[in-house]
Amino acid sequence: MAKKPLGKDKLGIQKVMRMPDYLGDAAGQFSLNAISGLVGQLTYFYTEKVGVAAGAIATALLIVKILDAFTDIIMGYIVDHTAPGKEKYRPWILRMVLPVAIMMVLMFTVPTNVSTPIQIVYMFITNFLFTAVIYTIICVPYQAIMVVRTNSQEERAKMGTWRAAAGYVSGMIIAVMIIPITNMLGGDQKAWIMFSAGLAVVSAILLFVTYKTSKEYAVEDGQEAVAAPEPEEESVPFGEALKNLFHNKYWVMALILAVCSNIFYGLSNSSGTYYCKWIYGDDNLVGILGGVGLIPTILGFIVTPILIKTLGVTKSLRVSFVIGIVGNVLRMINPYNFVYNAVLGCFSTFANIPMMCLLGTITAMSIDYNEYKYGKRMVGSSQAAASFGSKVGNGLGTSLIGWCLAIAAYDAAATVLTPAVKQAIFTFNIYAPLAMFVIMFIVAMKFDLEKKLPGIREELDKRKAQNK
Template structure:
């Protein structure tokens, strides 16, 4: 009876799954619209946290009075801890055994900590000594990013591979997740500064916003928990995941060339996302002279986002996963390259900045799918299926990229003698802001494109899935 159950799970022969048919590669589909929407909800929580953390540099320097260089160091150190905690979390996911599966329980367990953590980010004691403020900032950022965020994002990333083996469904999951994530990210980018100013512009205003966003994030996590399943789990896949030590897992990861490529690309793009999400307010305040313009730029930025999410599906079908991301990078190179010749132009910031935003959508939508597909390649190559570890290691690169991006913001501002208490910044600070908002994005797009040219897994993936099915079938017979 046990063998019959394994075969049934492996071939998805239940009537409800048969009704869904197979994808273009012949892999059984398992998801309906409600599953995509429920799965995407967690992006509200993850991108709320990342969006708020991205704005902490401005909050700390201009509302609390911390030194920019110190803030950069705090954010980097917290991200380093965060990155290493990802590896531990990946092993925990692979080891989790629950009636809800490996990944889903963690989504549920993090609902309450998420509310508490987000609020704590902004309750830094304003009248305390500078040392106390610095310690509080480090501890709360580390709690939110290194523990709470990690305990959400690693299981959530793993859920894509556990939910389905269909590249088509994974692609739709990626698009849905990106839409949810980008919408909440843009809401924060557009509304945070104007709304906080409407509420008084002080620390109390930021705490109120934190409470509201914390509650919404918690609800979003619970929605994902109740609408998700873990379908891609059989005795044979569990056997492939079993008895792999932490050290062996790390070694196996770096034998997976496609994982390594995606690790570096993700690292660079997370730096890009951090720069885009954290420096716009400096650009509008000191280059354009009005910090509230960040809301207008964010609003205009919704147009390429909408176009991007509409276009990425057809692009994926026509060009494939990797080519779609590469095309996005080429558009980004052109847009940011042209902007280097007109760094003070508001028109260029709107038009070319919109094109650069469009260029990030394919990677945002498909990057997680490309990572998930490397799981099958790793299993095919080594015989070991490392769902949690691959997702945790990818998150490791993401966190290091985010942390370095945040640190670079603080360090470059400090190098340019930026002082958040000054109404007018020195020329060196203006140049630092231009470096962060105009020139660095061009370099990041260019390097990411050159690295991704080595990723040719799309061509091999159907045959890899076929051979893995044959192996699993031989185990269950």
């Protein structure tokens, strides 16, 4: 039976995505967020289960992120310089299926019968391979697929929403279940290894699903191709590509938004565990907080498409950031009450959902601007913004926890909460997320590309017609 033809979006661009396309594409984000979610738990795992000092962990992770920062741009450059006639994006996802599963387990097999320096070296190497190599090789091509899969901004936004939903499921599985499940399995290092092994199998399978369902050009299955693959553009030298990207103010804004939103995400991965253990007195409460957090998450994914249709991409982000600011300011009034803070924490959770959904859309807009300003799209290099922001943001969020605890002379074996440790926990649970929402709101107020896009696309069409 022939499929019912899809219509056009509100800008007159042909739609090409069906529900299986969205689901298959979103499966990849589950695996990526499983990686970043586990990385976010490492500070807690290293301090509480392995016994390494928080300051040493934070420093090691920061060095990884500094090195990691360069791998995204390098990977984007490699993707953009794939030989003409070959697929640029999908093959990289397939190549990483097995490495993801292996490294997801090795992250938690830190040797315990060796000296601390050797443990730190092991942590450094496994973190570097996991985030700087494997995550990068998957993420940059995966983000680029959104740009080449459809030309419709509406479908890109919907892809972003489905990706964010799948990623959030992954993140919530880790945030809600990792402490209760590992405690149930014995609460030791072996328990964490068992949890990561199960997640590794699921993540590898879903990456393969994404590989099988992805396409590298806009085409509706069962119908005539409505948009052929983009013509091969001349490769841009590495130095010129970097210069162009950092002179594209919208790409820089997308980068800042990616970093800030992922600092928030990195903080939320494990900061709540310390809050529950030391402020509320029971680390198992993190499971309840995660369950409560499902409410604003579900609402966020329901409301975000409505916001986008009503307000557009940029205004939706501005509204959500205001909600995040208000929620964190109110938490400062009484940071000790569990119910009060659980409810207000929902504000922050809800506020970050639109950003999770729309980061890829914002970055795709900046790619259109690349073509308008420089005559080159530089898809792979441009999408490094999302990957770079995700990893560096997560790394900074995780490192911030370690630095705060180190400055406060945190002792995992202590029985009494010191004032310094209490303020450190408040810093990475309330003050830092508040700062991120303020910065993102300011950037969103400056981002005016959305209203310029129709004119930009009209100009690009004229140029292409003239060059024929």
